[in-house]
Amino acid sequence: MTLVRSGRWITGIALLLVAGVYVRALVYTPVEIHQGLAQKIYYVHVPSAWSAMLAMGMVGLASILFLFLKDPRYDRFASASAEVGTAFSLVMLTTGPLWARPIWNTWWTWDARLTLTLMLFFLFVGYQVLRGAVTDPGLRARYAAVVGICGMVLLPFIHLSVYLFRTLHPMPIVLKPSKPSLPGSMLVTLLLSVGVFTLLYVGFVMQRYAIGERSDDA
Amino acid sequence: MTPDQIPQTGGYMVAAYIVTAVILLAYTIVLWRRGSAKTKS
Numbered sequence: 001m002t003l004v005r006s007g008r009w010i011t012g013i014a015l016l017l018v019a020g021v022y023v024r025a026l027v028y029t030p031v032e033i034h035q036g037l038a039q040k041i042y043y044v045h046v047p048s049a050w051s052a053m054l055a056m057g058m059v060g061l062a063s064i065l066f067l068f069l070k071d072p073r074y075d076r077f078a079s080a081s082a083e084v085g086t087a088f089s090l091v092m093l094t095t096g097p098l099w100a101r102p103i104w105n106t107w108w109t110w111d112a113r114l115t116l117t118l119m120l121f122f123l124f125v126g127y128q129v130l131r132g133a134v135t136d137p138g139l140r141a142r143y144a145a146v147v148g149i150c151g152m153v154l155l156p157f158i159h160l161s162v163y164l165f166r167t168l169h170p171m172p173i174v175l176k177p178s179k180p181s182l183p184g185s186m187l188v189t190l191l192l193s194v195g196v197f198t199l200l201y202v203g204f205v206m207q208r209y210a211i212g213e214r215s216d217d218a
Numbered sequence: 219m220t221p222d223q224i225p226q227t228g229g230y231m232v233a234a235y236i237v238t239a240v241i242l243l244a245y246t247i248v249l250w251r252r253g254s255a256k257t258k259s
Contacts, residue, residue, distance in 0.1 A: 004253045011246055018242065022235060031224065038227035041234040048238065087245040091238050098234040102227040200242065207249045 003213070007206030014200035021193045029189045041099040043189055046174075047197035048091035049117070053155055054201060055085025056120060059127070060152020063145035075141040078148050079131060080208035084201055086124040093121055104168050112165035116158045123151040 001009075025043040032039035058081040066074035096114070097107040108114065127147045134140035157164075162171050174180040180187055 008250065008253070011249070015242065015246065018239075022239075026231075026235070033224050036225035036227040037231040038225070040231050044234060044238045084245075087241060091241050094237045094241070095234040098230045098237070102225065102230050204245065204249060207253055211249070211252050 002210065004207055004210035007203050007208075007210060009203075010199060010206060011203030014196055014203050017196040018200065021189070021196050024192065025189050029185055030183070032186075035103055038099055038102045041095050042186075043193045045092060045095040045099055046190060047193040048088045048095065050194050051197045051201045052085050052089035052092050052120065052124075053158065054198065055081045055088060055205075056124070056148075056151045057155055058205075059085065059148040060155075063148035063152075066141060067145050072137075072141065075145065076212045077205070077209055078144065079128075080205045080212055082124055082127045082144075082148065083208055084204040086121070086128065087204070088197070088201065089117070089121040089124055092117065100168075109168055111167040111169060112161040113158065113167050113169035116154065116161050120151065120154060120158060123147065123154065127151065 021043065025040050029040065029043070031037060059078045062074040062078035062081065065071070066078065096117075100109075101107050127144055130147060131140055131144050134143055159172070159175070161167065162169055173182050174187070174190065182190065
């Protein structure tokens with residue numbers, strides 16, 4: 001089975017599982033009484049943010065490996081991961097304001113967490129614009145690797161921004177030193193969703209990598 | 219807080235879930251078409 005076909009299978013299975021997560025989140029997970037149904041946006045917003053950050057982390061790692069080893073496969077993987085990360089960061093940046101509006105009474109605020117995640121999105125887009133603008137494959141790969149590493153450096157600042165700055169965005173309730181402060185059924189739904197979105201990331205990247213492999217402008 | 223006092227924010231949830239599905243399905247279709255186009259050439 002070719003990589004693109006394997007990627008399609010994994011993507012198909014992941015999309016079915018996303019549908020399962022929808023059912024579990026909407027039907028079987030309790031409603032949070034202070035926020036109402038809008039709190040359930042959590043189960044798509046957080047996993048998409050996780051996948052976007054995973055994607056940029058992978059772009060950065062692959063970029064470092066490319067600069068050291070000069071193996072074009074790492075550059076191709078970084079390119080694939082960046083494109084997939086753009087899709088997930090778009091989900092993150094659209095579901096966030098839809099959650100913020102009823103809870104914070106505003107669609108957007110220029111606080112540290114939101115501004116940094118917007119920067120992440122622009123880095124994804126910029127990475128691809130750069131790849132499209134440089135015609136020499138060697139230069140393109142090196143320039144893109146530098147942008148990819150800058151994106152990876154941004155990730156810890158995004159995670160820690162809620163501790164470092166005053167922000168409307170809530171503190172982490174799962175990825176923190178102490179135990180997750182989330183009721184069991186909500187935590188299970190969240191972790192399932194994170195797992196499924198990660199699988200979707202894998203399926204997307206496999207397909208995109210295979211497309212890049214066959215194309216000169218990967 | 220009684221059930222009737224829970225904020226009525228379901229519309230935002232529905233919008234968020236629809237937007238997520240649209241973006242993910244659209245990207246799936248884009249990848250499928252690009253993958254098929256390359257296979258044929």
